[in-house]
Amino acid sequence: MLSPVFKNTECVEVIDFLQTLVKAKSITPDDAGTLNWLSEQLGSLGFEIERIHKNGVNNLIASRHFGEGPKLGFIGHVDVVPASSNGWKADPFSGEIIKGFIYGRGVADMKGGIAAMLSATKKLLKQELPTIGSMYWLITSDEEGEAEYGSKEIAEYLASKHIVLDACLVGEPTADELAGDAIKNGRRGAISGRINIKGKAGHVAYPENSINAAHISGKVINSLAHIVWDRDEVGSKTGLQITGLKVNNSVDNIIPDNCEITFNIRYSHNYSSAQIREVVEGTLGDLHQFLSCTWERPCEPYYTGHKSDNCFLALVERAIYQTCGQYPKLTTAGGTSDGRFFSNAHTQVIECGVANATIHQVNERVAIEDLIQVEQIYHAILKSYYLE
Template identity: 60%
Template structure:
């Protein structure tokens, strides 16, 4: 395989070195623990123009390299991780120990492994004496696992203010299922939460005719929400609504409750946008003729990248994976949300591709050295194809 000599000693590879350094920095959201500056320096050493900016304790990095006229590609990722304690781990969750060819540590798969492999692939690309065309961006944040208000969202806004329109964006989230490269995300369902305050009329339980029981109304609301049809759903991208809470304040066994709160979360197909979802729910509740207020929380827009007749980034990634694995990947929009939503639009194709996700956010999160090398090779193949590396 081309450039095989670069991977002859995998445990001593550059991607392993970078990953271990990143894991050893306890960058629990929104703290970056120095990783943003570290990545800025590494990319600067490769010749990228780098800019680090901070907002409300979140650090972000925009790095760019212009090769000449041509399309614009971005690598996108995050250096922050969810918390971890030592309980149940076979090694320190921030120790980055290699045991039997497997690197253990918080963020190993989600997604410091992807960041390390992307950096190593970038380094290999730039070490080759070939003429490249286009512009290459790196976009990193320390605010993906949290509220995501001051990370990639602000990076995307800065790019828009500067008139930068990405042709393609590769997000290094862990997407693989059984083997590296078997699945990529070419979109994500949207997500939004709702909080419904139902107003009734209190009174003694012995005289229900003089009351309006908010808890009984809440039961009707739950039934209505659970039975709503989502007719625009597409195959492989189904909308699901789950009621997550039903609360009656100040419960007394002889008092009909005057108020009740219902909370719910919707993961909606990419066929919808959040505005449509909110209007649909509002109309359904209004048809019940009840007294209520609704508040919306944590909106995350859906996105989808389909095939294009020309300059199709989805096809490019599929070909890169086939080149390295001999198999084409399955396409999926399942799972949670990702920062890909901030960069996706009618002009920018966004694909997520990374290592296996079977241990993310879990005790003993890990990635094998072999898988890290495999995803690095896939990333390198993507870069060569995109920038016309021949």
């Protein structure tokens, strides 16, 4: 049952959009029909629809051209992480409303953002048709997985058509408590490493005849934990965490001749993945004869700062102030996002969405008030971008 405050047409519409999306079990990379539904919705609003299918991943590119002028892209994903019913107050794919919250897998990450932007887009086009610029919807079903055939493919497709976006709004959940209290103007990079240590086996009673790989691993871990990341700045810190330590030794009287260490680094936008590798490998230089290091899953950081002219970051900040009465906190914290595929020297990328406190958790939920506020923020952004 909806509260009377939520019973106006616009509120009901954005709630209905979100419930429709959540009821689709779109676990990566299956879009479960959500992209067909979005294609129908956007097609009815005059958007041209293109689809890219690759290696089981479905992607949507919807565009509407109003005239000459700047190009804005809305970036999002319909895929979600798995969910069983254990511990949930409602079926995770029901979109049930309980005490002012919509429950379901993906309501926050990030079907709530998609529903809010769809409602905001409809509202914009009903009120006053823009006469300048273009709008792109760029939606994938491959964000929660390896992200090899989703937004990366979309970005490459746009580049092949010589389409350069001026700004991108990513609908990821960014708020700490209430929509608009925090946005992301970048993301830290991420990279994983695997170190294999080779020692020399022997009897524990005669350590002088052996090289203990486990003991070397302690030196390696200590060195990694004490790296000073001197390019960091406030709001964008680098952190290295050991994620695994394995010694293949089944008995207690043999000195182990091998050890594997795995680690992950989330790093400041002031570094590239190549620079991160250089720092780590340089730190371990004294031990290089005992080990080899391989690198996995590099995700480059991105960052959008303020600029003097046509600043999208400032536009988003003003839209949030107009809607919420306060300016948002800027942060680059958290994991990676698909924003990295679209950010470049020309394209400003900003992430703004609902609260992220329950994403990927049992009882993932979004407050209806939060959903409506995000829709209002998006509408203010669109009005400012196209009409003012």
